[in-house]
Amino acid sequence: MRQVEALENDLVTLLPDYLAPHVSVGAIKGEVLTIFAGHSALAARLRHLERGLVQDLQQRGWPVSGFKVKVRPVMKPPAVPKQAKVSAAGVECLRTFADGLEASPLRDALERMVARHKRP
Known part of the structure; x- marks a missing residue:
């Protein structure tokens, strides 16, 4: 050794x-x-x-x-998925924007984002 x-x-x-x-x-x-x-x-x-x-x-x-x-490739540790942090004001802006849109994939995505970042 x-x-x-x-x-x-x-x-x-x-x-x-x-x-x-x-x-x-x-x-x-x-x-x-x-x-x-x-x-x-x-x-x-x-x-x-x-x-x-x-x-x-x-x-x-x-x-x-x-x-x-x-x-012999060097094994990299798996990447940690990024977790975005959205402020309460940002969540409220996203909710307002989503409410102003007609039913669409964009509106659905914004609503999911708002739900994910909603503070308890």
Whole structure:
């Protein structure tokens, strides 16, 4: 575990700033290092940097002769649905506006909005 962490720290210091947060180290099998990229464009960029990165890692003492890049998207936490806050005066304006409209989908939507934001 410490070895992977040390290798990841070395790799992150060698990578450009825009790549480092989106890259993580897998494992070393033989002399092949597995690197996980956040998306396919980063994976392609890492493949272009392979020769220089391998040489730099070898200079730091890592027994690496090449690497394999795999795409592993970073999972984002689910977005919290937005909840609009409407003041009492705003609710009253919406109610007045809805009352002045003929029956229509717009009026129905405004009435639902007024009901949802009505204060107890």
